[in-house]
Amino acid sequence: MSSVPSSLSFLTIDQVRAGLAARQFSAVELAQSALQFAQAENPKTNAYLHFCPERALAAAEHVDKRIAAGDNPGPLAGVPLAVKDVIVTKGVRTTCGSRLLERYIPPYDATAVVRLEQAGAVILGKTNCDEFAMGSSNENSAFGAVRNPVALDRVPGGSSGGSAAAVAQGTAVVALGSDTGGSVRQPASFCGVVGVTPTYGRVSRYGLVAFASSLDHIGTFGKTVRDAALLLEAMAGRDDCDATSAFAPVPKYTSQLDGQVAGLKVGLPREYFEGLASESGDRIQQAIALLKKIGCEVREISLPTTKYAVPCYYIIATAEASSNLARYDGVRYTSRVNEDTLSGMYRATRGEGFGAECKRRIMLGTYVLSHGYYDAYYLKAQKVRALITDDFRKAFAEVDAIVAPVSPFPAFKIGEKIDDPLEMYLSDIYTITGDLAGIPCMSVPCGKTSQGLPVGMQILAKHFDESTMFRLADAFEKAGGFAGSH
Amino acid sequence: MKITEPEVRYVADLANLKLTDSEITRLSRDMDEILTYMDALSELDTDAVEPMAQVLYQSGQTATLREDEPVPPLGNENALANAPLAGAGYYKVPKVIER
Numbered sequence: 001m002s003s004v005p006s007s008l009s010f011l012t013i014d015q016v017r018a019g020l021a022a023r024q025f026s027a028v029e030l031a032q033s034a035l036q037f038a039q040a041e042n043p044k045t046n047a048y049l050h051f052c053p054e055r056a057l058a059a060a061e062h063v064d065k066r067i068a069a070g071d072n073p074g075p076l077a078g079v080p081l082a083v084k085d086v087i088v089t090k091g092v093r094t095t096c097g098s099r100l101l102e103r104y105i106p107p108y109d110a111t112a113v114v115r116l117e118q119a120g121a122v123i124l125g126k127t128n129c130d131e132f133a134m135g136s137s138n139e140n141s142a143f144g145a146v147r148n149p150v151a152l153d154r155v156p157g158g159s160s161g162g163s164a165a166a167v168a169q170g171t172a173v174v175a176l177g178s179d180t181g182g183s184v185r186q187p188a189s190f191c192g193v194v195g196v197t198p199t200y201g202r203v204s205r206y207g208l209v210a211f212a213s214s215l216d217h218i219g220t221f222g223k224t225v226r227d228a229a230l231l232l233e234a235m236a237g238r239d240d241c242d243a244t245s246a247f248a249p250v251p252k253y254t255s256q257l258d259g260q261v262a263g264l265k266v267g268l269p270r271e272y273f274e275g276l277a278s279e280s281g282d283r284i285q286q287a288i289a290l291l292k293k294i295g296c297e298v299r300e301i302s303l304p305t306t307k308y309a310v311p312c313y314y315i316i317a318t319a320e321a322s323s324n325l326a327r328y329d330g331v332r333y334t335s336r337v338n339e340d341t342l343s344g345m346y347r348a349t350r351g352e353g354f355g356a357e358c359k360r361r362i363m364l365g366t367y368v369l370s371h372g373y374y375d376a377y378y379l380k381a382q383k384v385r386a387l388i389t390d391d392f393r394k395a396f397a398e399v400d401a402i403v404a405p406v407s408p409f410p411a412f413k414i415g416e417k418i419d420d421p422l423e424m425y426l427s428d429i430y431t432i433t434g435d436l437a438g439i440p441c442m443s444v445p446c447g448k449t450s451q452g453l454p455v456g457m458q459i460l461a462k463h464f465d466e467s468t469m470f471r472l473a474d475a476f477e478k479a480g481g482f483a484g485s486h
Numbered sequence: 487m488k489i490t491e492p493e494v495r496y497v498a499d500l501a502n503l504k505l506t507d508s509e510i511t512r513l514s515r516d517m518d519e520i521l522t523y524m525d526a527l528s529e530l531d532t533d534a535v536e537p538m539a540q541v542l543y544q545s546g547q548t549a550t551l552r553e554d555e556p557v558p559p560l561g562n563e564n565a566l567a568n569a570p571l572a573g574a575g576y577y578k579v580p581k582v583i584e585r
Binding site: 105322332347348351363380385389421422425437 | 489494497498500501502503504505506509512513516517519520521523524525526527528529530532535536537538539540541552560564565567568569570571577579580581582
């Protein structure tokens with residue numbers, strides 16, 4: 001007699017492994033039950049755009065066969081996984097939240113997806129996101145906004161809002177997202193889950209649909225630090241299909257989660273604590289007090305170029321986006337609006353296919369790259385990016401990790417900020433710096449506001465030093481730092 | 487004013503985007519506000535700073551060139567499977583050259 005959990009709300013990767021080992025359930029039984037639950041729950045949040053039951057059951061069957069044969073089924077055996085719909089899946093529709101790709105069936109798998117399935121993961125479906133990952137609220141999806149499972153009238157954050165919501169809702173154990181300017185950490189903080197953006201180049205971008213190539217990262221979501229770290233270590237490492245993926249060896253992060261942070265030097269950048277909304281600030285201050293209690297040496301530091309990060313980011317990100325999105329021209333990717341001339345066809349296809357935010361970014365990016373403006377905007381921003389990165393380099397000569405807020409405020413109401421693009425851009429201030437520098441960063445839950453809205457604390461570390469970041473996050477979790485977050 | 491409506495129309499042309507008049511009006515307002523905000527960067531003296539075009543880090547092995555070994559290609563049929571219009575192994579587009 002098997003006892004299969006339906007909601008995945010309380011299930012971790014280790015518990016899936018234990019359940020399979022104890023024959024409490026098979027991978028197929030877990031996949032069937034998870035799919036049924038996720039499909040029934042999905043209308044509440046719109047977190048998934050589509051499910052892939054055939055692929056899920058085939059993967060689960062493979063796991064069961066390996067277990068029956070006495071083989072190692074892999075570190076993620078049978079783990080129900082949600083994948084953001086900007087990461088391509090062979091034979092499974094991948095829309096990027098855009099009308100333009102409504103019918104796009106990729107002919108190959110992203111490297112991250114291949115590696116996770118080799119590790120035994122079971123992909124349940126593809127999650128909703130802002131169109132081409134452009135947005136901070138998930139309201140820019142062509143297929144409808146995602147509702148935050150914690151407060152259904154509020155946004156889950158963006159752009160990986162569907163992945164964060166799925167983990168928070170218990171319709172996936174772990175999920176993949178992508179982060180270009182905060183798109184994993186900010187939704188993780190809004191939904192009360194763990195969200196990780198590794199070092200740039202740590203995870204292959206092969207098969208991640210390009211938004212801004214020098215800033216794009218694949219990242220992970222989980223309920224626990226250990227789950228998010230397990231997912232990352234299963235897919236990280238050099239891939240010949242992505243020339244920017246790093247050769248640096250991937251440590252076994254989860255073997256270093258020993259809770260030992262006594263004497264760890266933690267920096268608080270003063271620029272990140274000015275003008276922070278009161279309740280989010282209070283939760284972060286409580287979290288910092290806990291870090292001190294468990295032995296961290298906390299000190300104030302300065303990252304002086306911070307106030308220039310938003311303009312710097314929105315110049316570079318839009319410039320790269322305008323170039324990357326040029327490929328959606330009606331020739332190759334499923335959608336076309338017929339016109340008599342080739343250029344008329346390009347223009348009509350793109351004019352009808354892209355949503356308002358994508359158009360705004362294509363226009364800004366085209367402008368900052370155009371003749372006469374390149375030096376003043378794009379080249380200038382690349383120089384400022386070097387200064388921001390240098391701020392971090394100097395800071396990490398003094399401290400082992402940096403702790404900061406994730407977002408100036410918790411989840412806001414759907415529709416509340418959609419008419420003010422600049423205000424929405426400004427809300428990315430605490431997360432875009434990590435992407436500009438390419439350093440690893442993550443969000444961990446650190447309690448809720450009086451309205452019951454989750455608050456996230458951000459941890460940043462040196463290039464390739466995810467280990468220190470995870471160790472600190474895990475020690476915080478073990479010390480009760482997540483208490484009151486769920 | 488950072489950007490005028492005629493300039494917005496010119497940029498839309500460069501970007502191959504067909505926009506409605508109301509989209510142009512809205513974009514002129516948004517882009518003006520955002521570009522004005524971006525001007526803050528001019529406060530910084532960056533004359534001596536090298537532009538950062540890519541994330542650079544110290545890593546043991548940084549060679550990114552691999553051996554040039556052939557691998558099986560995607561194949562014509564797979565490559566064209568998502569084409570809005572294809573024929574005879576090619577993408578088809580409206581006529582470009584008049585005879």
